[in-house]
Amino acid sequence: MIKKAIILAGGLGERLRPLTLETPKPLLLIKGKPILDWTIENLKKYGITDIVLLIGYKADRIKEHFGDGSKFGVNITYFVEKERLGTGGGAKIVTKDFDEPFLMLNGDNMADFNYDKMLELHKKNNAKVTIALYPVEDVTQFGIAELKGDEIVRFIEKPTKEEAPSNLNNAGAYIIEPHALDMMPDGKCSIERDCFEKIAGNKTVFAYRHDGQWFPTDNMERYNKANKEWKENVR
Numbered sequence: 001m002i003k004k005a006i007i008l009a010g011g012l013g014e015r016l017r018p019l020t021l022e023t024p025k026p027l028l029l030i031k032g033k034p035i036l037d038w039t040i041e042n043l044k045k046y047g048i049t050d051i052v053l054l055i056g057y058k059a060d061r062i063k064e065h066f067g068d069g070s071k072f073g074v075n076i077t078y079f080v081e082k083e084r085l086g087t088g089g090g091a092k093i094v095t096k097d098f099d100e101p102f103l104m105l106n107g108d109n110m111a112d113f114n115y116d117k118m119l120e121l122h123k124k125n126n127a128k129v130t131i132a133l134y135p136v137e138d139v140t141q142f143g144i145a146e147l148k149g150d151e152i153v154r155f156i157e158k159p160t161k162e163e164a165p166s167n168l169n170n171a172g173a174y175i176i177e178p179h180a181l182d183m184m185p186d187g188k189c190s191i192e193r194d195c196f197e198k199i200a201g202n203k204t205v206f207a208y209r210h211d212g213q214w215f216p217t218d219n220m221e222r223y224n225k226a227n228k229e230w231k232e233n234v235r
Contacts, residue, residue: 002103002119002175005048006091009036009107010056010081015219024058026107027065028217030227034065035217036107038230040072046115048103049074054090056081088191092181099178104191106172110215110226113173118208122175125150128204129180129196132173134214142169143192145207152205154197168207171214 013020019028026036036053043051051074055062059080069076079094091104101122103115113132122130131152136142143155146165155170156163170192184194196205215226 002046002048002101002115004050004052004098004100005043005103005105006052006054006094007036007039007105007107008087008091009053009062010059010084010090011108012057013108013218016217016223019220019223020057024055024061025217026053026055026062028223030110030217030230031232035110036062036066037072038110039105039107040066040069040074040076042112043103043115044072044074048115051076052079052094053077053107054079054081054094056084084188086188086190088181088184088189088194089187091191092184092186092189095176095178095181101175101177104174104176108217109172110213110217110230111171111173111210112212113171113210114212118173118175121150121206121208125206127175127206128177130175130206130208131196132171132208132210133168134171134210135167136169137167139164139167139169144169147207150206151203152196152207155192168209171210172216173208173210175208 009026011025013025016025027034055078066076079090081090133145140158143157144159144164144166145155145168146153181195215230217223217226
C-alpha cells in the first residue's frame with residue numbers, strides 16, 4: 001500500500017482569473033466542494049492518509065481550510081514555497097528522506113484514480129516511476145506518451161495529430177520510488193524534464209492507463225466542463 005502522497009498545489013491559477021484573485025486554485029469549487037477536497041477523499045478511500053501539500057499562492061487560505069487534516073480523517077503537513085520551484089524543486093526537498101514508494105499528484109486535476117491498480121502495475125513492472133495516462137480527443141493540447149508495451153519511451157508536447165504516437169496524455173498522477181528524484185538539480189526544476197524524460201526508455205518509466213474520470217481545471221473552459229460533468233461515486 002502507498003502511504004504517502006505529495007500534492008502540487010502552489011500554482012497562481014492565472015488562466016482562471018478572476019476566480020483565483022481571492023481564492024487559490026485548489027479551493028475552487030467543483031459541484032459545491034473544493035477541488036482538493038475531492039482529491040483527498042479519493043486518497044483516503046485507498047488508505048493514503050499521510051499527505052504533504054506543496055503550496056505557495058495564498059498558502060494561508062489553504063492551511064486555514066485543511067488544518068492538520070484531522071477533520072478529513074487524514075494527516076496533512078505543508079511545504080510552503082517562498083519562491084517558485086517548478087514541479088520538481090519542492091518535491092525533491094520534501095521526499096529526500098522517503099524510504100518507500102510515494103504518490104505525487106498535480107493538484108488541479110479532478111480524477112478518480114484507482115491507486116491499488118496503479119501500485120499493482122508499478123510492482124509488476126519493477127518501475128522507478130509509473131505515470132497515469134488518460135486518452136484525450138485533442139492531442140494538440142497535451143503531452144502525449146509514446147509507448148512500447150506498457151513502457152513509456154518519451155512524451156511529445158502538444159504534437160500535431162499526425163505526429164502523435166498515441167492519444168494518451170500525462171494525467172498528473174505518479175508513483176515514484178524513493179530517491180528517484182535525487183538526479184534533479186536543486187532549486188527550481190521540472191519533474192517532467194529533469195527526471196522523467198531523462199530516465200525514460202531504460203525500462204524504468206511505465207504507464208498506468210486510467211479508465212475512470214479525468215478533468216483538468218487549469219483554464220476557464222476546462223474548469224467549467226469539470227464542474228458540469230464530474231460525477232461523484234461512479235466507481
